[in-house]
Amino acid sequence: MTETATASAPLFNGPDWTFELLGTVHDAIEEIALNELGLDVYPNQIEIISSEQMLDAYSCVGLPLMYQHWSFGKHFVRDETYYRKGLTGLAYEIVINSNPCISYNMEENSMAMQTLVMAHAAFGHNHFFKNNYLFRDWTDASGIHDYLAFAKNFVARCEERYGVDEVEAILDAAHALRDQGVFRYGRPPRPTSQELQAMQQRRDEHASQQSVLDLWTDSTMGVAEDTEDTHLQARQIRQEDLNLPQENLLYFLEKNSPTLQPWQREIVRIVRFLAQYLYPQKQTKVMNEGCATFVHYYIVNRLYEKGLITQGALMEILHSHTSVVMQPDFNDPRFSGLNPYALGFAMMQDIRRICEEPTDEDREWFPEIAGHSDWKAVLREAWSNYRDESFILQFLSPHLIRKFKLFVLTDDTKHPELVVSQIHNASGYRRIRQVLAQSYDIAQVEPDIQVVDVDLKGDRELKLCHNIQDGIQLDQTGCAEVLKHVKQLWGYEVSLKGRDHSSDTVAYELSTKPS
Known part of the structure; x- marks a missing residue:
């Protein structure tokens, strides 16, 4: 049974919280969120975790289940060291785009802060995840838990069967290409249930390797003489068969690499899927945080107006709120550009005005x-x-x-x-x-790198092109290291040209071939 309160009786006094009290406050927040703001949310699942568990969630990009990889441990050690030394703080909450919507609240939070983060995450972020078109069209909130469980178990089984080093090498390469492993503007049509069953049967029979090899043996059939015309014909065949140019490097490598084994393709697919799942969050930082901040600000003020929280609780909440939406001046040591919380909240307040x-x-x-x-x-x-x-x-x-x-x-x-x-x-x-x-x-922010060609008849070199914008080139040292990961997944040499289309010139060329 949850407690009820009249307009003159605050729901809580003091900093201590209980699970029963959290339920009471959640219901009060929900009444305002749904009936006054008209929000549409997934069912909420609020979990209370320790600071160490919060650090663990940080290291795994905030997802509730994750396969093992050394980079997550590295992030955990770094964040824990900074936190223990007082050099950085922890988020009051983490919220996951899932159905039900999972919110992780810190157990160290006071009851006032628990009120704030429930309004912010369990209703503000929740509504945005469920209703924004990018998340509706590109993510499956109801299926993400099952997929994460599959991914974790699949990687663990591969480690047992093929060895940790072999699996780690594929994950390292795929992680290096995550930012180039998403569809930005379009994606292939979703397969039907019959096609999915056929795909799974082929994987089980290890036939996917043969399907890739068919591409290499059949793509240039009928091209006999080595002339300029036949070269052009062969290139056109490559363009059609490989769907070039291709912006999603991981997708291209997963489908077309002549050397990857079926289990390696599945790991690349897992990394690609999770990169795509998180991609809408990169495009909506201002809106997502602005929505959640606006929602919590409205709700806590309505709770105070209705007498459901004390003035002391409101002041504690507003102290945190003002810290979050503060915009440091350009000469402030904390300045790192526009604060997305500040800009998003201010724009939504301005729309109301x-x-x-x-x-x-x-x-x-x-x-x-x-x-x-x-x-x-x-x-x-x-x-x-x-x-x-x-x-x-x-x-x-x-x-x-x-x-x-x-x-x-x-x-x-x-x-x-x-x-x-x-x-x-x-x-x-x-x-x-x-x-x-x-x-x-x-x-505009991330480099436009595309697969443009591959020499099917010759040395099978994979050719990439960086479309340079505003004269901004890639760091060639780091780029050379990433090309090594592309080569590992492709199995043959890889080259990259930086082409400046404004002047129609090639600014630089890199290759994995020995110089």
């Missing part, structure tokens, strides 16, 4: 939402249909640009000085918003 108290400027810039009668519906629509880049491009207002004192610096290598190119005027606001939005576009 535009709906409730619009200015003439707001009506000019946001005619569709200025004076809107239901700001909650406007926010829910934004949470569902935007990612960071498009959200900023659509909703960042001149009012907020002035508040954050944003402007654009042009850094041109041809000029010895920086230039303030965009200021606070009509055209400047639009350009500032556009430039800031581009900085959250993953396609």
Whole structure:
């Protein structure tokens, strides 16, 4: 039985918490979240864990189950050392995109902080995971637990059968390519249930290796003479058979490597699947944290207004809240760019302001939402249909640009000085918003590396191309090391060209071939 409380009786006094009290507060938060904010959430599963367990969750990218790998242990030791020395703190919670939605709360939290993190994670993040289009289209919250259990058990069985070193080598190579192991704009069609059964049967019979070899033996059939025309014909066949160019390196290697064994392909597929599952979070940091922060701020203030938490609890919560949304100045030692919590929360507060108290400027810039009668519906629509880049491009207002004192610096290598190119005027606001939005576009931040060709008839060299943007080249030392991992998964030599399309020139070339 959970306790009930009247509007004049706070749900708790003091810092101590019990599981029964957590249930009572959860129900009070849920009433506000669902009935007032209109949130739509997965069922909640809230687990209380120790600081060591929180560190363990950190090291495994916040997932409840994970296969073993030395890099997770390295991260655990690093984070634990910093934490024990007081050089860094721990998150109050971790929340997982799953159904039910799992939230890990720290046992060291006071009851006030437990209230905050339940509102933040169990309802704010939960709603965003369930409703944002990227998570709806690209993730399966109901199936992730079963897949993680399969992955953990599969890797463990491979270690027993083939040895830890063999498995670790494949995981090392796949981990090195995780950022290039996702589909950014499209993906192959999902197989039917019959196709899935056939695929599983082929894996069980170890026939996938033969299917890959068929590609190598049949792809150039009918191309007899070694002429320029036949070379072009062979290249066209390669393009069609291998679906080139291909942006997802792990997918290409998993499907087409002539040397990987079936169990190795499955491990590459596991790493690729988890990278894709977490990819929407990279695209929605501002929105996800902004949504959760806005939700917890609204809920805790409503709890106080209803008399369900004390003034002392509210002050403790707001002290943590203000620390989270603080934006350090550029000359502050803590400055590392725009704080996603600060920007996301401020934008969502600003959307509410535009709906409730619009200015003439707001009506000019946001005619569709200025004076809107239901700001909650406007926010829910934004949470569902935007990612960071498009959200900023659509909703960042001149009012907020002035508040954050944003402007654009042009850094041109041809000029010895920086230039303030965009200021606070009509055209400047639009350009500032556009430039800031581009900085959250993953396609602009992460290098565009694609598989463009492979020599099927000759030495089977795999050819990659880095499409250089804004003159930014890859670090060639680190790139050479990553190419070694590509070679390990491919089985033959690998080369990479950095092509600057603005000047149509090749800026650099790297290869795993001995010099």
